[in-house]
């Protein structure tokens with residue numbers, strides 16, 4: 075019996091997650107897959123935070139792909155898989171251009187997050203997982219213009235997964 079390599083395991087997980095996104099939200103499985111890079115916590119923080127910030131599980135940068143904290147255990151933790159799924163939703167959102175017509179950058183970001191969390195929570199429900207991620211805890215950035223604060227997130231809080239990180243670059 076052959077043991078799948080980490081790359082093979084990751085690509086079959088991506089197929090599974092893109093299919094889940096298709097079933098839940100209707101996005102076709104993309105032809106172009108994002109690069110997936112595993113980084114340690116310090117490298118994650120160095121990429122996203124100017125000052126101190128909490129542990130970041132994952133984030134997506136358009137054109138560069140998904141960055142994942144190497145501590146996430148996709149094999150054994152459905153929450154970890156849901157965090158990757160959330161970032162993959164951002165990838166298909168980007169490819170589809172579905173949100174491009176929203177003029178306000180802030181509203182566009184918020185709409186994408188709402189959808190990503192919704193898909194993530196439906197995935198968790200379908201996986202029999204009780205845990206949900208609250209959209210309410212998204213940083214309130216639209217109220218005060220474009221001030222983006224990287225939330226100091228609790229462990230495993232995907233509020234820190236943001237796309238938030240990608241916002242200033244867009």
Ligand SMILES: [Zn+2]
Nearest residue numbers: 187190236237
């Ligand atoms: Zn997000």
